[in-house]
């Protein structure tokens with residue numbers, strides 16, 4: 001297999017060339033090919049308006065097929081395009097609340113203490129009781145508590161703790177629990193196979209590790225779940241025959257695509273499709289290895305000068321809890337991040353610490369620059 005020239009790949013990310021860009025866990029930069037996909041889309045709108053709208057519809061169908069393959073879904077109809085995890089989780093929570101309530105089943109989920117609010121707020125708002133345990137203990141707690149529904153991030157936004165999704169899915173299967181995953185901090189960085197990991201539903205906001213700009217969230221719903229319940233929300237595109245434009249029809253599709261209630265943001269879907277082609281060319285396993293290698297180096301260098309609050313192993317691999325996110329416990333994180341910014345080193349402040357994210361376009365030199373910058377400030 002051809003080796004990847006990561007320096008060459010970095011050339012596609014102008015933001016990484018002009019800054020020490022460690023902000024991907026907040027928002028990833030877009031690449032030049034993704035930018036050109038946006039340009040093509042907006043040029044079309046500029047020059048022809050909506051005249052070629054069928055091109056957009058066809059593009060959406062193609063990207064859906066690609067996205068389904070990327071997730072190892074069994075059919076493209078299991079993938080829908082939403083605009084945020086908040087929206088997609090609400091879609092799932094309202095559907096499941098309605099279904100469970102009508103059967104007198106208590107509304108309860110098991111989740112993690114460290115979750116980003118988009119994972120938990122939609123369930124709480126629908127009246128679910130949300131029991132939260134440390135992410136590192138989730139698997140043991142499933143075996144102990146035997147919940148019917150588990151909702152977790154694949155990678156926690158603060159600490160970067162990564163679930164072993166394969167093992168988690170297996171434990172859920174053994175305990176007859178349905179697994180719902182927020183893959184926002186994983187998609188584009190680590191392999192996510194819904195079938196292999198026994199995932200019932202998944203959301204993934206795409207402006208982070210998928211590096212395709214704002215306004216897109218992938219929603220996966222297993223056909224079995226869609227067949228068992230009806231969406232609680234609907235718009236003109238959610239119905240079985242939208243082009244009939246019947247304003248009295250509420251015959252809603254029993255598939256993930258029903259989440260596309262109205263016309264979706266074609267531009268970002270096209271950008272997502274473009275980045276997916278890059279990921280297919282590089283290979284998601286190789287991207288994951290590159291990220292783990294950079295993160296291991298960052299952990300080693302940063303632990304020498306400050307406290308790293310993230311769980312890390314000496315030999316990161318696809319089953320270990322390592323990810324591309326490191327949380328540094330530092331006093332005055334806000335002021336330090338600002339001073340680093342003045343040196344052109346971009347990091348995020350989260351939960352009172354500094355969050356560092358290394359994607360495949362980063363390199364060891366980025367880590368060295370951060371370490372040097374921090375040494376002068378601590």
Ligand SMILES: Cc1ncc(COP(=O)(O)O)c(C=O)c1O
Pocket residue numbers: 083084085086087116118119153155156157182184185205217
């Ligand atoms: C784990 C996780 N999920 C979701 C989001 C974004 O949520 P939303 O798409 O609702 O804005 C973030 C960060 O912004 C996140 O870190």
